[in-house]
């Protein structure tokens with residue numbers, strides 16, 4: 592009996608250590624490479640984000656750097672007639688996205704891909720959501736201008752495209768340090 596308890600304890604400890612090391616690795620990677628860290632948007636902002644995207648029947652919503660997929664899963668639940676695509680290079684949040692999509696019953700309309708969004712083909716998007724960093728917005732601007740269909744609606748949390756005028760700036764209610772504004776662009 593004691594032997595089995597030790598085995599269970601050791602397994603739980605191993606899982607906790609694995610998760611802690613993975614999160615630390617993700618943080619260090621962001622710090623040293625200067626790339627957007629894994630900071631999910633506030634749950635309280637999800638309805639406003641989905642409303643601001645103005646999704647309609649047949650929309651294909653992309654989230655570049657989709658984290659744990661919370662925006663995409665929320666959008667797919669609110670709009671049963673759309674499909675969603677997330678691109679997330681970190682394994683752990685991507686795994687959570689897939690599990691979340693299965694648990695919320697939207698897995699058949701969701702796709703979560705690995706790798707960098709800078710190398711991905713995003714031309715099928717009709718709508719896009721971003722929560723990145725200023726220099727990533729600069730890197731992405733030219734790519735999106737090249738690849739997106741005219742009329743694609745892009746909503747960015749907190750960070751603007753340096754070379755484009757936003758159609759609207761929508762404040763996210765609440766006095767928070769992050770997740771303060773949504774910038775709306777039409778490409």
Ligand SMILES: C[S@@+](CC[C@H](N)C(=O)[O-])C[C@H]1O[C@@H](n2cnc3c(N)ncnc32)[C@H](O)[C@@H]1O
Nearest residue numbers: 628629630631632656657658679680707708722
């Ligand atoms: C601030 S989080 C936003 C997560 C999610 N979009 C949200 O709003 O909750 C940024 C995410 O982008 C991912 N990321 C950063 N650079 C990336 C790249 N070049 N390709 C794919 N994912 C990237 C990070 O791993 C992180 O999970």
